Amino acid sequence: MTQNTYPRHLAVIGGLGRLASADLYNKLVKALAIRGETDRYRLTLEQQQFVRPLGSNLEPADAGQRALYLYDTINLLAQCQAEAVMLPCYISHTFMDELQAEMRVPILNMMTALVQHVERIGNPQRLGILCTSYVREKALFERYFPGKTLHFVPRKTHQDWVVPAIYGTHGLLTEQNNDAIGQLHLACNELIEHGAQVIIPGISEIAAVASTLAERGLPIIDAHQVYVDFSLAHRNLYRAPKFKLGIVGGIGPAATVDFMKKIVRSTCAERDQDHLCLIVDHNPQIPDRTANLIGDGADPTLALYSACKRLEANGASAVAMPCNTAHAYIARIQPSLSIPIVNMLSETVRHISNHYAGHKKIGLLATSGTITSGVYHDAAHGSAFELIVPDSEHQAMVMEAIYAIDGVKAGCTEGRCRQLLVNALEYLVERGATVVILGCTELPLILPEQLNFEVAGKPVVLMDPTAILAKHCVALGSQGVDQQSGPVSLSDFLCETGS
Structure with a gap:
């Protein structure tokens, strides 16, 4: 398939909350059907079990084990070629940055989706948040909604309707959940009484029943539908992780x-x-x-x-x-x-063309394998300079400097190996080389890169391809795939710079 027709692989992590993930996945399937894009996406719902106690009225605050679980699960999805991951879990979003830094697969940010949605519906300033105390203590909503007035339930001085409605013995996660919606309704009313214009379900299980609460006239956002619309609309979010x-x-x-x-x-x-x-x-x-x-x-x-x-x-x-x-x-x-x-060789040739234009003869000190293969000559094809190499006698000296028992591969950088290399260098300088490529990565250990190395009374530039490659890789890391700057493809960057 071509790149334009190959289906995008979007995965939903479901083991942290099966009710929430099933709701999100269902809305994702429906949204694709409405858009007529069912064939353009491959969907995966990963329901690997994350064990936590139910019916204890205790909210989950096991962020450490949760992070390890997500690391393993997302890496499993990466092996299945998932292109992006949806994570319907607010606790996990409290350590999103740390998690994403270790992941190859981009995690689509549910909080960013909510921020954009709030702005789109008129940017109300007073928001009601239904969340666990753990999420509140981590200031997740304060981080994403700076400047907004946030009202939280439960409040320390008021009855807690939220946590029992989800995790209690009659909560949404149990079979006997008849009172759960009523308890959540009471919590929403308290937020409205304190001025909340819009209510955000800061627990994914509440997002799964947001439509039911909305039918009761409550101004609650369907966070999962917002997350789905955001993930399908923002193609540029499917980008490479940090370099x-x-x-x-x-x-x-x-x-x-x-x-x-x-x-x-x-x-x-x-x-x-x-x-x-x-x-x-x-x-x-x-x-x-x-x-x-x-x-x-x-x-x-x-x-x-x-x-x-x-x-x-x-x-x-x-x-x-x-x-x-x-x-x-x-x-x-x-x-x-x-x-x-x-390609270190291409970068070296480009460096010579950019910084040493006018030099007509460039010498190459390298292994016989490099010279015989012609890879440097191929890289230099079409350049304005001539690439020259040692004759057989001096090439034998280069090989000795590298491979002999007292050569650089044996750990020697002084003495005979250095003299042999200088002899070969002198031969190239006598033939007119004004720049010499140290075309074996061990050679700079004997003769470091220098701008004015004097040989037989003549100055010559000793060029280290390893150093050129290192600088180019650092440049790629800062410019090519900066995760925060947008969806830049490394392959595109290499094409632009001519690699």
């Missing part, structure tokens, strides 16, 4: 740690929470990329793909691979992923 960067690590291990350090250094932050969320799949057992590309070494494609899929399953918005040679396998992997791999 999380997935990192395919272990290729190699030191380069992975170096890349993460560069992400931290590239982030303008005043506190821990200003940094990117990183998900790292660190697997040094991924077969050597160069051994496969230039010899008969094991193919790393499946291992790289498996790492990307694990990152995808854990909520990554994009994937970074701090290994130049591994980019030779992106063309095989990317078509089967739903999230993009940020």
Whole structure:
């Protein structure tokens, strides 16, 4: 199916209140039928049981266990490809921000729906709220309705009609609930007596019987119908959660740690929470990329793909691979992923074109696998500069600097490995290179990025693709999928920036 005809998958979490969720789901089905959009939505009602005592006259205030239950349930729905979740539970909305921060699937906000509805019906200033004491203590309605005069029932000095009407031995959740509607009617009358112009059911079970109370002439909002209309009308709410960067690590291990350090250094932050969320799949057992590309070494494609899929399953918005040679396998992997791999090589070429225009020859120090695969040359195709590489003698020096027993992959960054790398660098400079790409992520551990590194009396720019990738990923996190700024697609952002 094309994107325009593929049904949107909307899920309702029902285990927290079966009466409420059944009412919401029923109204959702009816609304789609009226709109003629039944075939455009796939609906799921998740009724996984959340156990709580009934008939005790005690309201539920188990927010901690509720949060864990929701985490597991929403992740289960994510595995079923749910596109958005509806959550008819006011207690859960008291910790909505914390919950959403951990979820890949967006949770449609019932309180936002109510705010917009109140504004649409004339924006009354005096609101009556039927809610539990827990919701009131958490100031949920004060947070969403600042400046409004709010009247709550129950009040400390008055009889509590609300909690027994829901959770008591004759409440709505029991079979003997004949008195429940009458008790709720009394609670609504008290709110009206104190000036409430509109009544909002701050308990989802009351929302399920709002139409019955409205038939008695009470000015109560059908919160579930409002929630349904809001969820179907606001397509832009079906957007990606907060940006999380997935990192395919272990290729190699030191380069992975170096890349993460560069992400931290590239982030303008005043506190821990200003940094990117990183998900790292660190697997040094991924077969050597160069051994496969230039010899008969094991193919790393499946291992790289498996790492990307694990990152995808854990909520990554994009994937970074701090290994130049591994980019030779992106063309095989990317078509089967739903999230993009940020191309370090393309970003490096773009950086050169933007900041070093006029440099005619760009040198490349990289593994023989990277050079043989031609991935840098492909990335540089059509650029205004010529990409040059070492001859076979000096390329052997680069490989020794990386793979020898005293090379960088063995943990050495000084001595012979450094001299071998400088020798290869001198060869490129003598051939006219004025900028040299350190095209293996371990090489900057030997020769860090520098703007004026002198070789044989000539200045040369040493360019670190890992640092360029880190800065670009930080930019993606702040600009590409900012949850608060709107429904920006990361893939669209990558297209706009030319990745």
